[in-house]
Amino acid sequence: MASYGLGSLTRADGTVARVDAQTLESQALSAIEAAATVDEVEEARVRFLGRKAELPQALRAVRDRETGMTLNAVRRRIEESADTREEELGRAELDRRLREERVDVTLPGDELPVGHLHPITQVRRMVEDAFLGLGYEIRDDREVETVAYNFDKLAFEPTHAARSPRDTFFLDETRVLRTETSASQIHQLEEREPPVYMVSIGRVYRRDAITATRYPIFHQFEGLAVDRGITLADLKGTLRHVMRALYGPERAVRFRTHYFPFTEPSIEPDVSCGVCGGVGCRTCKYSGWIEMGGAGMVDPRVFENVGLDPELWSGFAFGCGLERTAQLRHDIPDIRALWEGDLRVLRQF
Amino acid sequence: MLIPVSWLRDYVALEMPLAELGERLSVATGVVAAIEARGVSDEGGNLDLFRVGKVLEAVKHPNADRLQLCKVDLGEAEARQIVCGAWNFGAGATVGVALPGAVLPNGLELDERMVRGESSNGMILSEEEVQLGSDHAGIMVLPELVPGTPLADVLPLADHVLDVEVTGNRPDLLSIYGVAREIAALYELELAPPPGIDPARADEESLSIAIDDLAGCPRYVGCLFREVTVAPSPVWLRARLLAAGMRPISNVVDITNYAMLALGSPLHAFDWSTLRGGRIVVRRAEAGETLRTLDGVDRRLDPSDLMITDGERSVALAAIMGGEETEIGEATTDVLLEAANFEPFGIFRTSERLRLRTEGSNRWEKGVDPHLAGQAAKLATQLLVEVAGARWVGEADVHAGLPERPSIVYRPERADAAIGLPTPPAEQYGLLARLGFDRDGERVLAPTWRARDVTREIDVVEEVARFRLDDVPFTLPTRRAMFGTLSRAQQLRRRLEDALVGLGFSETYTPSLRPAGTDSGPWSLPEPISVELTVLRTSLLPSLVEAARRNVDAGAERIALFEIARVYLAGDDLPDEHVRVAGIVEGGFGRAKGVVEAVYRALKAEPSFERGEDERFHPGKTARTAAGLVGELHPAALEGTWGAFELDLELLFAVSQEPVTFEDVVSFPLVRQDIAVAVAEEVEAGALVAAVREAAGPELREARVFDVYRGEQLGSGIKSVAIRLAFQSPERTLTDDDVAPLRERIVATLAERFGAELRA
Structure with missing residues (x-):
């Protein structure tokens, strides 16, 4: 008996072939070694280990344990060799394919649809977030108001210019397109006992001809805080926080005396010009300051109109335009650009 | 409103830089003040190139029929030759001259040049060229003056104008004197007494004035003048009106406008000879009444409109516009001056209805201090006598008592509480005193010119707050409740x-x-x-x-x-x-x-x-x-x-299910099955899916149409709808046996409701 087990197998025709395992193994290993592709490895595998190949047939015919173990060992070694070679070649083929698949990475990618939030909405969210951070709630009220809510309860004097159809859109004698979001103050105070901290955001209407700086429809955000012991200093601090949230922490904020029917004292906040840094330029009309809106301490008449005692409660209110904020943030020179729905404009934001 | 600074200086000595004044007015008074230079620029000694000249000789230009060739003495060693296109002067006239190198207000820089072969060493000035008037037809002829005198010494050539945008609560600032008073208060400066001193009465004619509606017209001061000479106003008057943004018309009209600008109470002048009734009656319009206003428009009046009548007919739409028939004309010699006071709301209503807003109505709507009418009458009277040579012969002042100064209970600690910055009471009363308030024990008395605006304690608080606005600190409310969430x-x-x-x-x-x-x-x-x-x-x-x-x-x-x-x-x-x-x-x-x-x-x-x-x-x-x-x-x-x-x-x-409730779709596998049914063309997929869901119950997780097929073997009017089904239970693994009855129920329901035939 040789060191390699010898088997015999009975062929289908009845002849018995002797199998030289050593020879078979070396033939198989060299065939696998010589294979240049995964397919050639597979061919060799079939040739030596396939169902009709000599080795498996010999294995099936084997009767003694020792021969079986020997032949199985040979088969395992051939299989391992084929697996190894296949993996090697597979990796090489993949490498080659990947090398061939190299693309010009500077070509554009697939064109996917990308949408855009309107700058007014972006600013609206900034305003909302700034006030949410201060613990305010957000309101959105009706746009058509009664004269009572738009003017009377807000203590507009009977001769205030805003009561004229030359300044305000009247539907009839008692109904108007709201001229500011201030009616929300009344709604809020009528709906709930103070403390109240809210900001109302929405469309308002003024009878202005359409120009680069004015549009008869625009958006305001208007805040109201009513609590015990609210002061003008609280208003200054709140507005400075909000202005810096909108325009940047480096901005200076100043206040000027003003007049509004529903606040007393009334003030107007200015923010230092972001274009020139306060030195004076065309944007700020050489004043160094940009007007931001109106504000003031809630007038006692407004409290009386909603049944609150002005000796007990105090508060402040303020209002600013969203378009103006968006224009300043993005340096948009013409307000009409915000209302025309032109994708060349909208897709910038 | 435009406030010429030179005019302002009549009432208050301004020592601060104008830019600082603008800033202070802006912060403490709330008027947006832009400052603009007006007239001849003073830059680089330019003003010095404008001089008084005396015309020594004026002859026709040898080469041009429409030009004059002048020799002008400018106080220099030699007279200058100047070519001029105007003919309204001759030798001996005193004129204003701009020398070569001078820059005119319109930006034109003069140089020495040849005009039709003759040299011209300067320019003889018209009013318009130096923004002192609108007359550009002729040059400006001056009274006798020493040649060579700087022109700026005798004429308001250079000025600054404050453009103030007055808020609705401060009609007292709609006048030069009012702004001067505010500045004096802000800076603790001395304020001159209001302009206007009654001259001597030339005669004592009686004047009948009656007010039917004292609520609408609380005061009417009428002054009668004879022998008035209507003519263009002198240069100084025209210059002031122009600088304040008003067009000069004639001396009488200009004087009423001047007094309005100076004091803030509008006036009107009637040609007395056209007031047929010879008196003034203030009443509401009669039904069907009309009036042609001086803009030439026939106004149909409403019984709520307040009218000035002469006892027979309406002669003016009170506070808004005069009538055309009684307007001052060149031939007018007798003038009735009206310095009245009107209640705002009625004026507002009429001006609204007629869509007619004027300088006058704009002031009345905001509320004018009735105390002002007398002073305005004085100023206009003085000027009519001085400027228009008028004889002042009669006066009447009708009112039902002038309003008292508002008396307001004031607690200085309320100001501290509202402002958030303590101001000692003595300092508060001091600030208020500067603004014309007087302390009266627990109360303060507001000045008459603030009587409409300052009626409550909070209004007084505002006066203190605006003085201290820059000092107020930046704080945040002390919160007891928070609301910071999106709904x-x-x-x-x-x-x-x-x-x-x-x-x-x-x-x-x-x-x-x-x-x-x-x-x-x-x-x-x-x-x-x-x-x-x-x-x-x-x-x-x-x-x-x-x-x-x-x-x-x-x-x-x-x-x-x-x-x-x-x-x-x-x-x-x-x-x-x-x-x-x-x-x-x-x-x-x-x-x-x-x-x-x-x-x-x-x-x-x-x-x-x-x-x-x-x-x-x-x-x-x-x-x-x-x-x-x-x-x-x-x-x-x-x-x-x-x-x-x-x-x-x-x-x-x-219908939003937010917040979504978790469903276990992981623990037990989905069982997928497709069915295809043949139905009539008009059966809608949505109806099929709804029926499938209804039939299958909660274990049907998904039902989605993924194919619709039409073909010959189906026959016309029939389509095959393929639906992908997925079953899943959150409690157990579904087997084919579990799903089979669900599927059968689906097929049966579709057959029953839609006549659907199962195809696969």
């Missing part, structure tokens, strides 16, 4: 916006008002500013269709737009307002519906679609959900194939 609707709205942006839509804003005729909405403006903005819209889509069309015209590709805004439907007292989302997108029905389905998914809601109908949409490709419409646009609405939708936000959010 559910606000959160869902953000999600909706983000979902549409994610789907490639760009957000747009379009006007809420539509052109007349494009929206049959029930609410429209009786007086729109343009036909484009007339009707409150009842739908967002038309605006988006227009925006899409404009974008097509602009060459945009892959157009997808959305808007979230209100619509205004019929309501009770007020419109029924609803917030909606609408979108338009290139592509057909499938695209639009896909977007709507994705929106519902993003909102954690399950849409259910049924056939919809809307004339703006393709009649066969319109669906509706409970929240609104989706479909393919009618090709007549916009060329091409477009998908569109419009949904009500409230209804949309109502």
